[in-house]
Amino acid sequence: MSDLNQIKRDGSYANQLKLIVVIPAYNEETNIISLLKLMPNNIDEIVIINDGSKDKTDIKIKAFLNVSKLNISYIIHSSNKGKGAAVQTGLTHIYKKSIISSKFNILIFMDADMQMHPKHIKKFVKKLLENPNSFIKGTRFLKISHYSKMPKFRLFGNMVLKYLNRIALGSWRITDPQNGYCCISSHTLSKLDFNKIDRDYFFENSLLSQLTKNKIPIRELSLPSIYDVGEVSSIKYHSFIPKTSFKLLQLWFKRIYSSKSYNIYDSFRLISHIIGSMLFLIFIINLFLFPKTSINSLIFSIIFFLLSIISDYKSYISFDNQ
Numbered sequence: 001m002s003d004l005n006q007i008k009r010d011g012s013y014a015n016q017l018k019l020i021v022v023i024p025a026y027n028e029e030t031n032i033i034s035l036l037k038l039m040p041n042n043i044d045e046i047v048i049i050n051d052g053s054k055d056k057t058d059i060k061i062k063a064f065l066n067v068s069k070l071n072i073s074y075i076i077h078s079s080n081k082g083k084g085a086a087v088q089t090g091l092t093h094i095y096k097k098s099i100i101s102s103k104f105n106i107l108i109f110m111d112a113d114m115q116m117h118p119k120h121i122k123k124f125v126k127k128l129l130e131n132p133n134s135f136i137k138g139t140r141f142l143k144i145s146h147y148s149k150m151p152k153f154r155l156f157g158n159m160v161l162k163y164l165n166r167i168a169l170g171s172w173r174i175t176d177p178q179n180g181y182c183c184i185s186s187h188t189l190s191k192l193d194f195n196k197i198d199r200d201y202f203f204e205n206s207l208l209s210q211l212t213k214n215k216i217p218i219r220e221l222s223l224p225s226i227y228d229v230g231e232v233s234s235i236k237y238h239s240f241i242p243k244t245s246f247k248l249l250q251l252w253f254k255r256i257y258s259s260k261s262y263n264i265y266d267s268f269r270l271i272s273h274i275i276g277s278m279l280f281l282i283f284i285i286n287l288f289l290f291p292k293t294s295i296n297s298l299i300f301s302i303i304f305f306l307l308s309i310i311s312d313y314k315s316y317i318s319f320d321n322q
Contacts, residue, residue, distance in 0.1 A: 018044040018105040019125065020094060023112050024086035025049065029056040031114035033064050036072075038118045046072045047090040048112075052080035082200030083180075091194070105186040115226050116181040124183035127221055133188055134217040137174075138181035142222040149227045157241055161248075165205060168248035169212045170255060170312050175220060178204055188216055201240060202247050209251055253277075256308070269311035276304030 021043055025032055032048075039046060050058055061074055075089055087109065094107075106128055108121055116138060127136050140147045141162070147155065158178060165177040191214050198206040211218055256273045279301035286294035 019108065019121075020044055020105065021046045021108045021110065021118075021121070022087060022090040022094075023048045023110055024051055024083050024090070025053065025057055025061075025112035026051040026080060026083070026086075027053045027055045027057060028112040029053070029060055032057055032112045033060050035112055035114050035118065036064055036068065036070065039070060040118065040121060041070065043121070044071065045094075046070055047093055048072060048074050049086040049090045050074070050076045051083070051086040052077045082198075082203070084197060084199035084203030084206070087203065088194060088197075088199065091189075107184055107186060107189060109180060109182050109184075111180040116179075116223060117226060120181070120221070120223050123221055123223075124181075127219065128183050128185060131217065131219055132185055134219050135188065135211050136183040137176070137218055137220050138179045138223045139176035139220040140179065140223065140225045141175040142220065143224075146222060146224040150225060151227075160241060161244060164245055164248045165208065167309055167312070168205075168252040168255070169208055171208065171212045171218060172313050173220075174208065174218060177208055180204060181223065191216065198247075202244060205244065205248065205251075209255075213255075256312075269308050272304045272308035272311060276301050276308055279304060 019042075021039070023032075023035070023046065025048060036046070048061060050061065058076065065072060065074060073093060075093060077086065077089065081089075091107075106125055108124060110116060110118070120138070124136050124138075128134070140150070141158070150158075158176070161178055162175060165174055166172045192207075192210045196206065197203065197210055208218065253273075256270060279297050283294050283297040283301055286297055
């Protein structure tokens, strides 16, 4: 009897639990079949969304469907719509089939590039059953051995995005925001507004934003990453980081000015942010009118933004420790 079956038998939701895996795929001819062959055979359904792949992903998946005993639903986008759109297509399919009509079901999201092993699904299930109302997110950055083989440029890009996400979302313990391997219950998922979740490259970040906004606890599961299996990253970091950074900046401003004040740190954060924004606007104006004196307003703007970030961190720690 497999570990997943054991978890199903022992869990408090044993008679209701269904396990569904959602896999968006774009140009994954190299690894998609290897991934599927490693899937536990007691998953209730695997939903694959081919997001307009231009390689042989479609041919390989269809050939696998003819010989596999796994319960796989295969959906094809006629064109590339983005990862967020692919995931939403998968969720729409699941809801239409009423697969998650019972009170508690578990959804696993994972990428098709084989950088994360399906054997860890049982760990996600176990951790979610311990914290049913939370969101479980895989992370590569809690142990050095888990990311030691990551290419240096990817490591640098992920570190930059990690801290930008912490500032933008106000969730200061997230270590791997771009990781697509995650787990959530159908009940918790229903609390999110998917109209506000990005349909393209910003999917993971906007999902985390929705989770934070709805005060859904985000818990991390430390997992090793797999490299040198022929994976080809679709992320172009030279353009992805600037575009993502700009959207995170928008999220930061929106969160600061729309959140309610809960303690003194929140009040100081808002005041510091307003002053910093005003000084930065003055810097922009002076840059054209009085270039020689503009640097002063820039320096003070940065100082007040830093004070806002520090206050935000203090507010998070204060709330998290309650």
